[in-house]
Amino acid sequence: MGYYKHHVFFCLNERPEGDRQSCNRCGASEMQLHAKDRIKALKLAGPGGVRINKSGCLDRCEEGPVIVIYPEETWYTYVDKSDIDEIIDEHIVNGRPVERLKI
Numbered sequence: 663m664g665y666y667k668h669h670v671f672f673c674l675n676e677r678p679e680g681d682r683q684s685c686n687r688c689g690a691s692e693m694q695l696h697a698k699d700r701i702k703a704l705k706l707a708g709p710g711g712v713r714i715n716k717s718g719c720l721d722r723c724e725e726g727p728v729i730v731i732y733p734e735e736t737w738y739t740y741v742d743k744s745d746i747d748e749i750i751d752e753h754i755v756n757g758r759p760v761e762r763l764k765i
């Protein structure tokens with residue numbers, strides 16, 4: 663097993679208004695903090711568990727906001743906190759990918 667069981671990257675890239683779509687203009691920073699808090703509350707944070715990281719542009723901007731979870735390399739988009747909660751509860755806790763949010 664890797665150092666983390668699940669390593670989650672949230673694109674937090676932000677472009678100026680009028681430019682191409684970017685994840686941080688869709689609330690990515692708030693969602694990344696929400697995910698971090700929830701993983702901590704579930705006592706899953708740390709080595710052998712889950713790491714929630716920020717990332718720069720992952721180059722899937724038009725499909726965003728995006729996250730990617732390794733080692734599975736599963737890509738998701740999301741709209742709100744309930745989508746993030748579903749990804750954490752289903753994919754990370756129960757090992758069942760959330761098909762409706764995959765990209």
Ligand code: FES
Pocket residue numbers: 673674675676683684685686718719720721722723724726727728
């Ligand atoms: S801005 Fe998020 S993938 Fe490019």
